[in-house]
Amino acid sequence: MQKKIAIIGAGMAGLTLAQRLHPHAAVVVFEKARGVGGRMATRHADPFAFDHGTQFFTARHHDFAAFLAPHISSGLVAEWKGKVITLDPLKKISDRLWFEPHYVACPGMASLCKKMAEGIQVQLNCEVAPLIQAGPGWSLVDNSGRGLGDFDLVVSTAPPVQTCRLFESYLPTAHRLYQVRMQACFAMMFGWQKKWEMPWMAARINNSALDWLAINSTKPGRNAAVTSIVVHSSNTWATAHVDDDLGEVERALRAELRSVLQEDFDAPDYFSLHRWRYALLDKAHDDNTVDLPFYEHHLKLASVGDWGSRSRIEDVWLEANFLADEILA
Ligand SMILES: Cc1cc2nc3c(=O)[nH]c(=O)nc-3n(C[C@H](O)[C@H](O)[C@H](O)COP(=O)(O)OP(=O)(O)OC[C@H]3O[C@@H](n4cnc5c(N)ncnc54)[C@H](O)[C@@H]3O)c2cc1C
Missing domain, CATH: 3.90.660.10 (Polyamine Oxidase; Chain A, domain 2)
Known part of the structure:
Protein backbone atom coordinates (compact mmCIF):
# COMPACT_ATOMS: atom_id res chain seq x y z
CA MET A 1 0.00 0.00 0.00
CA GLN A 2 1.17 3.59 -0.72
CA LYS A 3 2.59 5.44 2.27
CA LYS A 4 0.59 8.42 3.53
CA ILE A 5 2.64 11.54 4.23
CA ALA A 6 1.37 14.75 5.82
CA ILE A 7 3.32 17.95 5.20
CA ILE A 8 2.54 20.90 7.47
CA GLY A 9 3.04 24.24 5.69
CA ALA A 10 2.72 25.26 2.03
CA GLY A 11 5.75 27.56 1.74
CA MET A 12 8.83 26.87 -0.38
CA ALA A 13 9.98 23.99 1.87
CA GLY A 14 6.62 22.21 2.06
CA LEU A 15 5.85 22.49 -1.64
CA THR A 16 9.34 21.46 -2.76
CA LEU A 17 9.04 18.37 -0.59
CA ALA A 18 5.50 17.67 -1.79
CA GLN A 19 6.60 17.86 -5.44
CA ARG A 20 9.36 15.33 -4.80
CA LEU A 21 7.32 12.88 -2.66
CA HIS A 22 4.02 13.11 -4.53
CA PRO A 23 4.94 10.52 -7.25
CA HIS A 24 5.89 7.96 -4.55
CA ALA A 25 3.34 8.45 -1.75
CA ALA A 26 -0.13 9.80 -0.94
CA VAL A 27 0.86 13.33 0.08
CA VAL A 28 -1.41 15.91 1.72
CA VAL A 29 -0.17 19.44 2.50
CA PHE A 30 -1.93 21.30 5.33
CA GLU A 31 -1.67 25.11 5.41
CA LYS A 32 -3.20 27.36 8.07
CA ALA A 33 -3.27 30.44 5.83
CA ARG A 34 -5.83 30.98 3.09
CA GLY A 35 -3.21 30.77 0.35
CA VAL A 36 0.09 29.05 -0.36
CA GLY A 37 3.53 30.71 -0.24
CA GLY A 38 4.27 31.16 3.48
CA ARG A 39 6.87 33.91 3.77
CA MET A 40 6.94 34.19 -0.06
CA SER A 111 3.01 32.97 -7.77
CA LEU A 112 5.89 30.48 -7.87
CA CYS A 113 4.44 28.54 -4.92
CA LYS A 114 1.01 28.59 -6.56
CA LYS A 115 2.53 26.95 -9.63
CA MET A 116 4.37 24.38 -7.48
CA ALA A 117 1.11 23.47 -5.74
CA GLU A 118 -0.57 22.42 -9.01
CA GLY A 119 -1.44 18.73 -8.88
CA ILE A 120 -0.72 18.51 -5.13
CA GLN A 121 -3.48 18.01 -2.56
CA VAL A 122 -3.32 21.16 -0.41
CA GLN A 123 -5.83 21.87 2.36
CA LEU A 124 -5.89 25.61 3.05
CA ASN A 125 -7.30 27.34 6.16
CA CYS A 126 -6.29 24.24 8.07
CA GLU A 127 -4.17 24.73 11.19
CA VAL A 128 -2.82 21.39 12.38
CA ALA A 129 -3.02 20.88 16.16
CA PRO A 130 -0.27 19.21 18.27
CA LEU A 131 0.20 15.65 17.07
CA ILE A 132 -1.41 12.52 18.50
CA GLN A 133 0.23 9.12 18.02
CA ALA A 134 -2.04 6.49 16.44
CA GLY A 135 -0.51 2.99 16.49
CA PRO A 136 2.67 3.06 14.41
CA GLY A 137 1.74 6.38 12.72
CA TRP A 138 0.05 9.70 13.45
CA SER A 139 -3.53 10.87 13.63
CA LEU A 140 -3.85 14.53 12.64
CA VAL A 141 -6.57 16.89 13.84
CA ASP A 142 -7.03 20.58 13.19
CA ASN A 143 -7.40 23.26 15.86
CA SER A 144 -11.15 22.70 16.15
CA GLY A 145 -10.65 18.94 16.73
CA ARG A 146 -11.70 17.90 13.20
CA GLY A 147 -9.96 14.70 12.07
CA LEU A 148 -7.56 15.16 9.13
CA GLY A 149 -6.60 11.50 8.67
CA ASP A 150 -3.93 8.99 9.68
CA PHE A 151 -0.41 9.24 8.29
CA ASP A 152 2.74 7.10 8.23
CA LEU A 153 5.03 10.14 8.30
CA VAL A 154 4.52 13.77 9.32
CA VAL A 155 6.88 16.53 8.14
CA SER A 156 6.59 20.00 9.65
CA THR A 157 7.89 23.03 7.76
CA ALA A 158 6.48 25.47 10.32
CA PRO A 159 9.08 27.72 12.01
CA PRO A 160 10.97 25.97 14.88
CA VAL A 161 8.89 27.29 17.82
CA GLN A 162 5.70 26.18 16.06
CA THR A 163 7.20 22.83 15.06
CA CYS A 164 8.24 22.20 18.67
CA ARG A 165 4.66 22.93 19.73
CA LEU A 166 3.31 20.49 17.10
CA PHE A 167 5.74 17.71 18.08
CA GLU A 168 5.82 18.67 21.77
CA SER A 169 4.76 15.46 23.51
CA TYR A 170 7.11 13.37 21.41
CA LEU A 171 10.33 15.40 21.25
CA PRO A 172 12.71 15.21 24.23
CA THR A 173 12.99 18.68 25.80
CA ALA A 174 16.73 18.68 25.06
CA HIS A 175 16.10 18.24 21.35
CA ARG A 176 18.26 20.48 19.13
CA LEU A 177 15.18 22.01 17.47
CA TYR A 178 14.37 23.84 20.73
CA GLN A 179 17.66 25.76 20.48
CA VAL A 180 17.05 27.43 17.11
CA HIS A 285 22.92 32.98 17.97
CA ASP A 286 25.74 30.53 18.65
CA ASP A 287 23.42 27.58 19.20
CA ASN A 288 22.15 27.92 15.65
CA THR A 289 24.81 25.57 14.34
CA VAL A 290 22.21 22.77 14.26
CA ASP A 291 22.36 20.28 11.46
CA LEU A 292 18.84 20.29 10.09
CA PRO A 293 16.72 19.10 8.29
CA PHE A 294 16.05 16.24 10.67
CA TYR A 295 14.34 12.95 10.01
CA GLU A 296 13.57 10.83 13.06
CA HIS A 297 13.00 7.39 11.52
CA HIS A 298 11.78 5.73 14.72
CA LEU A 299 9.33 8.58 15.51
CA LYS A 300 8.24 8.94 11.84
CA LEU A 301 8.65 12.68 12.19
CA ALA A 302 10.66 15.08 10.11
CA SER A 303 11.17 18.81 9.87
CA VAL A 304 12.74 21.13 7.35
CA GLY A 305 12.91 24.88 6.77
CA ASP A 306 15.25 27.81 6.63
CA TRP A 307 16.45 27.30 10.20
CA GLY A 308 18.67 24.43 8.98
CA SER A 309 21.05 26.63 7.03
CA ARG A 310 20.15 30.16 5.97
CA SER A 311 16.96 32.16 5.46
CA ARG A 312 17.22 32.17 1.69
CA ILE A 313 14.75 30.66 -0.77
CA GLU A 314 17.50 28.87 -2.63
CA ASP A 315 18.82 27.23 0.55
CA VAL A 316 15.33 26.23 1.67
CA TRP A 317 14.78 24.54 -1.73
CA LEU A 318 18.10 22.67 -1.36
CA GLU A 319 17.31 21.60 2.22
CA ALA A 320 13.88 20.29 1.23
CA ASN A 321 15.41 18.30 -1.62
CA PHE A 322 18.01 16.91 0.76
CA LEU A 323 15.24 15.71 3.09
CA ALA A 324 13.27 14.25 0.15
CA ASP A 325 16.37 12.21 -0.81
CA GLU A 326 16.60 10.89 2.76
CA ILE A 327 12.93 9.96 2.90
CA LEU A 328 13.00 8.28 -0.51
CA ALA A 329 16.25 6.38 0.20
C1 LIG B 1 10.54 39.91 5.85
C2 LIG B 1 11.27 38.77 5.17
C3 LIG B 1 12.14 39.05 4.12
C4 LIG B 1 12.80 38.00 3.48
N1 LIG B 1 13.59 38.28 2.40
C5 LIG B 1 14.14 37.27 1.70
C6 LIG B 1 14.82 37.53 0.47
O1 LIG B 1 14.85 38.67 0.00
N2 LIG B 1 15.39 36.48 -0.17
C7 LIG B 1 15.31 35.19 0.30
O2 LIG B 1 15.84 34.27 -0.35
N3 LIG B 1 14.64 34.92 1.45
C8 LIG B 1 14.06 35.91 2.16
N4 LIG B 1 13.37 35.67 3.30
C9 LIG B 1 13.41 34.31 3.86
C10 LIG B 1 12.45 33.35 3.15
O3 LIG B 1 11.20 33.99 3.00
C11 LIG B 1 12.27 32.10 4.00
O4 LIG B 1 13.54 31.56 4.29
C12 LIG B 1 11.46 31.04 3.28
O5 LIG B 1 10.30 31.59 2.69
C13 LIG B 1 11.06 29.98 4.30
O6 LIG B 1 10.24 29.01 3.65
P1 LIG B 1 9.62 27.82 4.52
O7 LIG B 1 8.78 27.01 3.60
O8 LIG B 1 10.72 27.14 5.26
O9 LIG B 1 8.76 28.54 5.65
P2 LIG B 1 7.42 29.40 5.49
O10 LIG B 1 7.42 30.13 4.22
O11 LIG B 1 7.32 30.17 6.76
O12 LIG B 1 6.27 28.30 5.44
C14 LIG B 1 5.78 27.65 6.60
C15 LIG B 1 4.28 27.53 6.45
O13 LIG B 1 3.77 26.74 7.54
C16 LIG B 1 2.48 27.23 7.84
N5 LIG B 1 2.12 26.73 9.18
C17 LIG B 1 2.74 27.00 10.36
N6 LIG B 1 2.13 26.32 11.37
C18 LIG B 1 1.13 25.59 10.81
C19 LIG B 1 0.15 24.69 11.32
N7 LIG B 1 0.10 24.37 12.64
N8 LIG B 1 -0.74 24.13 10.46
C20 LIG B 1 -0.69 24.41 9.12
N9 LIG B 1 0.21 25.28 8.58
C21 LIG B 1 1.11 25.85 9.41
C22 LIG B 1 2.65 28.74 7.77
O14 LIG B 1 1.40 29.39 7.61
C23 LIG B 1 3.54 28.88 6.54
O15 LIG B 1 2.80 29.07 5.35
C24 LIG B 1 12.64 36.67 3.92
C25 LIG B 1 11.75 36.41 4.97
C26 LIG B 1 11.05 37.45 5.57
C27 LIG B 1 10.03 37.15 6.64
Whole structure:
Protein backbone atom coordinates (compact mmCIF):
# COMPACT_ATOMS: atom_id res chain seq x y z
CA MET A 1 0.00 0.00 0.00
CA GLN A 2 1.17 3.59 -0.72
CA LYS A 3 2.59 5.44 2.27
CA LYS A 4 0.59 8.42 3.53
CA ILE A 5 2.64 11.54 4.23
CA ALA A 6 1.37 14.75 5.82
CA ILE A 7 3.32 17.95 5.20
CA ILE A 8 2.54 20.90 7.47
CA GLY A 9 3.04 24.24 5.69
CA ALA A 10 2.72 25.26 2.03
CA GLY A 11 5.75 27.56 1.74
CA MET A 12 8.83 26.87 -0.38
CA ALA A 13 9.98 23.99 1.87
CA GLY A 14 6.62 22.21 2.06
CA LEU A 15 5.85 22.49 -1.64
CA THR A 16 9.34 21.46 -2.76
CA LEU A 17 9.04 18.37 -0.59
CA ALA A 18 5.50 17.67 -1.79
CA GLN A 19 6.60 17.86 -5.44
CA ARG A 20 9.36 15.33 -4.80
CA LEU A 21 7.32 12.88 -2.66
CA HIS A 22 4.02 13.11 -4.53
CA PRO A 23 4.94 10.52 -7.25
CA HIS A 24 5.89 7.96 -4.55
CA ALA A 25 3.34 8.45 -1.75
CA ALA A 26 -0.13 9.80 -0.94
CA VAL A 27 0.86 13.33 0.08
CA VAL A 28 -1.41 15.91 1.72
CA VAL A 29 -0.17 19.44 2.50
CA PHE A 30 -1.93 21.30 5.33
CA GLU A 31 -1.67 25.11 5.41
CA LYS A 32 -3.20 27.36 8.07
CA ALA A 33 -3.27 30.44 5.83
CA ARG A 34 -5.83 30.98 3.09
CA GLY A 35 -3.21 30.77 0.35
CA VAL A 36 0.09 29.05 -0.36
CA GLY A 37 3.53 30.71 -0.24
CA GLY A 38 4.27 31.16 3.48
CA ARG A 39 6.87 33.91 3.77
CA MET A 40 6.94 34.19 -0.06
CA ALA A 41 3.91 36.37 0.40
CA THR A 42 2.10 39.04 -1.59
CA ARG A 43 -0.44 41.48 -0.07
CA HIS A 44 -3.00 42.69 -2.63
CA ALA A 45 -4.78 46.00 -2.01
CA ASP A 46 -5.97 46.96 -5.46
CA PRO A 47 -4.37 48.77 -7.32
CA PHE A 48 -1.38 48.11 -5.05
CA ALA A 49 0.51 44.87 -4.40
CA PHE A 50 3.34 44.27 -1.96
CA ASP A 51 5.78 41.38 -1.55
CA HIS A 52 6.01 42.01 2.18
CA GLY A 53 8.11 38.91 3.00
CA THR A 54 10.71 37.52 0.57
CA GLN A 55 12.01 40.33 -1.65
CA PHE A 56 13.92 38.38 -4.31
CA PHE A 57 15.98 35.24 -4.66
CA THR A 58 19.32 34.36 -6.19
CA ALA A 59 20.24 31.16 -8.06
CA ARG A 60 23.85 30.39 -7.14
CA HIS A 61 23.47 26.59 -7.01
CA HIS A 62 23.21 24.86 -10.40
CA ASP A 63 20.37 22.56 -9.23
CA PHE A 64 18.25 25.52 -8.15
CA ALA A 65 19.12 27.34 -11.39
CA ALA A 66 17.96 24.24 -13.33
CA PHE A 67 14.70 24.19 -11.34
CA LEU A 68 14.12 27.87 -12.16
CA ALA A 69 15.00 27.64 -15.88
CA PRO A 70 11.56 26.54 -17.19
CA HIS A 71 9.85 29.13 -14.96
CA ILE A 72 12.11 31.84 -16.36
CA SER A 73 11.28 30.66 -19.91
CA SER A 74 7.55 30.81 -19.16
CA GLY A 75 7.81 34.29 -17.60
CA LEU A 76 6.66 33.12 -14.17
CA VAL A 77 10.09 34.11 -12.79
CA ALA A 78 11.95 37.18 -14.05
CA GLU A 79 15.03 39.18 -13.20
CA TRP A 80 14.53 42.39 -11.24
CA LYS A 81 17.05 44.89 -12.59
CA GLY A 82 17.91 48.42 -11.59
CA LYS A 83 19.86 50.63 -9.28
CA VAL A 84 20.15 49.95 -5.53
CA ILE A 85 21.13 52.79 -3.25
CA THR A 86 22.51 52.74 0.26
CA LEU A 87 20.90 55.07 2.76
CA ASP A 88 22.78 55.86 5.92
CA PRO A 89 21.96 58.67 8.35
CA LEU A 90 25.70 58.96 9.01
CA LYS A 91 26.97 58.98 5.42
CA LYS A 92 26.11 60.33 2.00
CA ILE A 93 23.91 58.27 -0.36
CA SER A 94 25.75 55.80 -2.61
CA ASP A 95 24.41 53.62 -5.42
CA ARG A 96 25.34 50.47 -7.35
CA LEU A 97 23.98 47.73 -9.59
CA TRP A 98 23.60 44.17 -8.32
CA PHE A 99 26.54 41.94 -9.30
CA GLU A 100 24.41 38.80 -9.78
CA PRO A 101 20.85 38.21 -11.05
CA HIS A 102 18.09 38.81 -8.50
CA TYR A 103 14.86 37.01 -9.41
CA VAL A 104 11.23 37.53 -8.47
CA ALA A 105 8.09 35.52 -9.18
CA CYS A 106 5.45 37.27 -11.30
CA PRO A 107 3.03 38.86 -10.81
CA GLY A 108 3.65 38.33 -7.07
CA MET A 109 6.17 36.43 -4.97
CA ALA A 110 3.58 33.78 -4.07
CA SER A 111 3.01 32.97 -7.77
CA LEU A 112 5.89 30.48 -7.87
CA CYS A 113 4.44 28.54 -4.92
CA LYS A 114 1.01 28.59 -6.56
CA LYS A 115 2.53 26.95 -9.63
CA MET A 116 4.37 24.38 -7.48
CA ALA A 117 1.11 23.47 -5.74
CA GLU A 118 -0.57 22.42 -9.01
CA GLY A 119 -1.44 18.73 -8.88
CA ILE A 120 -0.72 18.51 -5.13
CA GLN A 121 -3.48 18.01 -2.56
CA VAL A 122 -3.32 21.16 -0.41
CA GLN A 123 -5.83 21.87 2.36
CA LEU A 124 -5.89 25.61 3.05
CA ASN A 125 -7.30 27.34 6.16
CA CYS A 126 -6.29 24.24 8.07
CA GLU A 127 -4.17 24.73 11.19
CA VAL A 128 -2.82 21.39 12.38
CA ALA A 129 -3.02 20.88 16.16
CA PRO A 130 -0.27 19.21 18.27
CA LEU A 131 0.20 15.65 17.07
CA ILE A 132 -1.41 12.52 18.50
CA GLN A 133 0.23 9.12 18.02
CA ALA A 134 -2.04 6.49 16.44
CA GLY A 135 -0.51 2.99 16.49
CA PRO A 136 2.67 3.06 14.41
CA GLY A 137 1.74 6.38 12.72
CA TRP A 138 0.05 9.70 13.45
CA SER A 139 -3.53 10.87 13.63
CA LEU A 140 -3.85 14.53 12.64
CA VAL A 141 -6.57 16.89 13.84
CA ASP A 142 -7.03 20.58 13.19
CA ASN A 143 -7.40 23.26 15.86
CA SER A 144 -11.15 22.70 16.15
CA GLY A 145 -10.65 18.94 16.73
CA ARG A 146 -11.70 17.90 13.20
CA GLY A 147 -9.96 14.70 12.07
CA LEU A 148 -7.56 15.16 9.13
CA GLY A 149 -6.60 11.50 8.67
CA ASP A 150 -3.93 8.99 9.68
CA PHE A 151 -0.41 9.24 8.29
CA ASP A 152 2.74 7.10 8.23
CA LEU A 153 5.03 10.14 8.30
CA VAL A 154 4.52 13.77 9.32
CA VAL A 155 6.88 16.53 8.14
CA SER A 156 6.59 20.00 9.65
CA THR A 157 7.89 23.03 7.76
CA ALA A 158 6.48 25.47 10.32
CA PRO A 159 9.08 27.72 12.01
CA PRO A 160 10.97 25.97 14.88
CA VAL A 161 8.89 27.29 17.82
CA GLN A 162 5.70 26.18 16.06
CA THR A 163 7.20 22.83 15.06
CA CYS A 164 8.24 22.20 18.67
CA ARG A 165 4.66 22.93 19.73
CA LEU A 166 3.31 20.49 17.10
CA PHE A 167 5.74 17.71 18.08
CA GLU A 168 5.82 18.67 21.77
CA SER A 169 4.76 15.46 23.51
CA TYR A 170 7.11 13.37 21.41
CA LEU A 171 10.33 15.40 21.25
CA PRO A 172 12.71 15.21 24.23
CA THR A 173 12.99 18.68 25.80
CA ALA A 174 16.73 18.68 25.06
CA HIS A 175 16.10 18.24 21.35
CA ARG A 176 18.26 20.48 19.13
CA LEU A 177 15.18 22.01 17.47
CA TYR A 178 14.37 23.84 20.73
CA GLN A 179 17.66 25.76 20.48
CA VAL A 180 17.05 27.43 17.11
CA ARG A 181 16.33 31.16 17.36
CA MET A 182 14.48 33.19 14.74
CA GLN A 183 14.42 36.99 14.46
CA ALA A 184 11.36 39.13 13.81
CA CYS A 185 10.76 41.78 11.14
CA PHE A 186 8.15 44.51 10.63
CA ALA A 187 7.06 45.29 7.06
CA MET A 188 5.52 48.67 6.24
CA MET A 189 3.57 48.94 3.00
CA PHE A 190 2.93 52.31 1.31
CA GLY A 191 0.88 52.90 -1.84
CA TRP A 192 0.52 56.02 -4.00
CA GLN A 193 -1.71 56.46 -7.05
CA LYS A 194 1.14 57.79 -9.15
CA LYS A 195 4.09 56.34 -11.01
CA TRP A 196 7.54 56.01 -9.36
CA GLU A 197 9.83 58.55 -11.06
CA MET A 198 13.15 58.20 -9.19
CA PRO A 199 16.13 56.43 -10.88
CA TRP A 200 16.49 53.69 -8.20
CA MET A 201 14.36 50.70 -7.24
CA ALA A 202 15.62 49.57 -3.82
CA ALA A 203 17.66 50.80 -0.88
CA ARG A 204 19.76 49.12 1.76
CA ILE A 205 19.55 51.13 5.00
CA ASN A 206 22.48 51.16 7.42
CA ASN A 207 22.81 52.36 11.04
CA SER A 208 19.06 52.49 11.50
CA ALA A 209 16.03 50.65 12.90
CA LEU A 210 15.21 50.16 9.21
CA ASP A 211 17.04 47.78 6.95
CA TRP A 212 15.52 47.70 3.45
CA LEU A 213 13.22 49.64 1.17
CA ALA A 214 11.88 48.24 -2.14
CA ILE A 215 9.90 49.98 -4.82
CA ASN A 216 7.77 46.88 -5.34
CA SER A 217 6.07 48.38 -8.39
CA THR A 218 9.42 48.39 -10.26
CA LYS A 219 9.57 44.58 -10.16
CA PRO A 220 8.67 42.92 -13.46
CA GLY A 221 5.00 42.00 -13.91
CA ARG A 222 3.73 44.56 -11.35
CA ASN A 223 1.44 47.54 -11.88
CA ALA A 224 3.99 50.26 -12.71
CA ALA A 225 1.29 52.96 -13.07
CA VAL A 226 1.20 53.23 -9.25
CA THR A 227 3.90 53.21 -6.57
CA SER A 228 3.95 50.31 -4.10
CA ILE A 229 6.73 50.43 -1.52
CA VAL A 230 7.79 47.87 1.09
CA VAL A 231 10.00 48.97 3.98
CA HIS A 232 11.51 46.41 6.37
CA SER A 233 12.70 47.12 9.88
CA SER A 234 16.01 45.69 10.97
CA ASN A 235 15.69 42.25 12.56
CA THR A 236 17.44 43.41 15.73
CA TRP A 237 14.99 46.27 16.24
CA ALA A 238 11.97 44.08 15.44
CA THR A 239 13.04 41.31 17.80
CA ALA A 240 13.40 43.84 20.63
CA HIS A 241 9.96 45.35 19.87
CA VAL A 242 8.04 42.33 18.61
CA ASP A 243 5.36 42.49 21.33
CA ASP A 244 4.99 46.29 21.33
CA ASP A 245 1.68 47.91 20.48
CA LEU A 246 1.47 48.07 16.66
CA GLY A 247 0.48 51.76 16.76
CA GLU A 248 3.70 52.52 18.65
CA VAL A 249 5.73 50.44 16.20
CA GLU A 250 4.21 52.31 13.26
CA ARG A 251 4.94 55.71 14.82
CA ALA A 252 8.55 54.78 15.59
CA LEU A 253 9.31 53.27 12.19
CA ARG A 254 7.66 56.06 10.20
CA ALA A 255 9.61 58.67 12.16
CA GLU A 256 12.78 56.71 11.43
CA LEU A 257 11.93 56.59 7.73
CA ARG A 258 11.43 60.35 7.66
CA SER A 259 14.85 60.90 9.19
CA VAL A 260 16.63 58.41 6.91
CA LEU A 261 14.98 59.39 3.63
CA GLN A 262 14.41 63.06 4.36
CA GLU A 263 11.20 62.66 2.35
CA ASP A 264 7.68 63.10 3.57
CA PHE A 265 5.97 59.69 3.44
CA ASP A 266 3.09 60.98 5.57
CA ALA A 267 0.15 60.91 3.18
CA PRO A 268 0.10 57.63 1.28
CA ASP A 269 -3.07 56.45 -0.45
CA TYR A 270 -2.54 53.09 1.28
CA PHE A 271 -0.64 52.05 4.39
CA SER A 272 -0.36 48.79 6.26
CA LEU A 273 1.99 47.24 8.80
CA HIS A 274 2.75 43.52 9.06
CA ARG A 275 4.59 41.75 11.86
CA TRP A 276 6.70 38.70 10.96
CA ARG A 277 7.32 37.08 14.33
CA TYR A 278 9.56 34.34 12.88
CA ALA A 279 11.13 36.07 9.89
CA LEU A 280 14.76 34.98 9.56
CA LEU A 281 17.23 32.66 11.24
CA ASP A 282 19.18 34.44 13.97
CA LYS A 283 22.70 34.13 12.60
CA ALA A 284 24.24 35.70 15.68
CA HIS A 285 22.92 32.98 17.97
CA ASP A 286 25.74 30.53 18.65
CA ASP A 287 23.42 27.58 19.20
CA ASN A 288 22.15 27.92 15.65
CA THR A 289 24.81 25.57 14.34
CA VAL A 290 22.21 22.77 14.26
CA ASP A 291 22.36 20.28 11.46
CA LEU A 292 18.84 20.29 10.09
CA PRO A 293 16.72 19.10 8.29
CA PHE A 294 16.05 16.24 10.67
CA TYR A 295 14.34 12.95 10.01
CA GLU A 296 13.57 10.83 13.06
CA HIS A 297 13.00 7.39 11.52
CA HIS A 298 11.78 5.73 14.72
CA LEU A 299 9.33 8.58 15.51
CA LYS A 300 8.24 8.94 11.84
CA LEU A 301 8.65 12.68 12.19
CA ALA A 302 10.66 15.08 10.11
CA SER A 303 11.17 18.81 9.87
CA VAL A 304 12.74 21.13 7.35
CA GLY A 305 12.91 24.88 6.77
CA ASP A 306 15.25 27.81 6.63
CA TRP A 307 16.45 27.30 10.20
CA GLY A 308 18.67 24.43 8.98
CA SER A 309 21.05 26.63 7.03
CA ARG A 310 20.15 30.16 5.97
CA SER A 311 16.96 32.16 5.46
CA ARG A 312 17.22 32.17 1.69
CA ILE A 313 14.75 30.66 -0.77
CA GLU A 314 17.50 28.87 -2.63
CA ASP A 315 18.82 27.23 0.55
CA VAL A 316 15.33 26.23 1.67
CA TRP A 317 14.78 24.54 -1.73
CA LEU A 318 18.10 22.67 -1.36
CA GLU A 319 17.31 21.60 2.22
CA ALA A 320 13.88 20.29 1.23
CA ASN A 321 15.41 18.30 -1.62
CA PHE A 322 18.01 16.91 0.76
CA LEU A 323 15.24 15.71 3.09
CA ALA A 324 13.27 14.25 0.15
CA ASP A 325 16.37 12.21 -0.81
CA GLU A 326 16.60 10.89 2.76
CA ILE A 327 12.93 9.96 2.90
CA LEU A 328 13.00 8.28 -0.51
CA ALA A 329 16.25 6.38 0.20
C1 LIG B 1 10.54 39.91 5.85
C2 LIG B 1 11.27 38.77 5.17
C3 LIG B 1 12.14 39.05 4.12
C4 LIG B 1 12.80 38.00 3.48
N1 LIG B 1 13.59 38.28 2.40
C5 LIG B 1 14.14 37.27 1.70
C6 LIG B 1 14.82 37.53 0.47
O1 LIG B 1 14.85 38.67 0.00
N2 LIG B 1 15.39 36.48 -0.17
C7 LIG B 1 15.31 35.19 0.30
O2 LIG B 1 15.84 34.27 -0.35
N3 LIG B 1 14.64 34.92 1.45
C8 LIG B 1 14.06 35.91 2.16
N4 LIG B 1 13.37 35.67 3.30
C9 LIG B 1 13.41 34.31 3.86
C10 LIG B 1 12.45 33.35 3.15
O3 LIG B 1 11.20 33.99 3.00
C11 LIG B 1 12.27 32.10 4.00
O4 LIG B 1 13.54 31.56 4.29
C12 LIG B 1 11.46 31.04 3.28
O5 LIG B 1 10.30 31.59 2.69
C13 LIG B 1 11.06 29.98 4.30
O6 LIG B 1 10.24 29.01 3.65
P1 LIG B 1 9.62 27.82 4.52
O7 LIG B 1 8.78 27.01 3.60
O8 LIG B 1 10.72 27.14 5.26
O9 LIG B 1 8.76 28.54 5.65
P2 LIG B 1 7.42 29.40 5.49
O10 LIG B 1 7.42 30.13 4.22
O11 LIG B 1 7.32 30.17 6.76
O12 LIG B 1 6.27 28.30 5.44
C14 LIG B 1 5.78 27.65 6.60
C15 LIG B 1 4.28 27.53 6.45
O13 LIG B 1 3.77 26.74 7.54
C16 LIG B 1 2.48 27.23 7.84
N5 LIG B 1 2.12 26.73 9.18
C17 LIG B 1 2.74 27.00 10.36
N6 LIG B 1 2.13 26.32 11.37
C18 LIG B 1 1.13 25.59 10.81
C19 LIG B 1 0.15 24.69 11.32
N7 LIG B 1 0.10 24.37 12.64
N8 LIG B 1 -0.74 24.13 10.46
C20 LIG B 1 -0.69 24.41 9.12
N9 LIG B 1 0.21 25.28 8.58
C21 LIG B 1 1.11 25.85 9.41
C22 LIG B 1 2.65 28.74 7.77
O14 LIG B 1 1.40 29.39 7.61
C23 LIG B 1 3.54 28.88 6.54
O15 LIG B 1 2.80 29.07 5.35
C24 LIG B 1 12.64 36.67 3.92
C25 LIG B 1 11.75 36.41 4.97
C26 LIG B 1 11.05 37.45 5.57
C27 LIG B 1 10.03 37.15 6.64
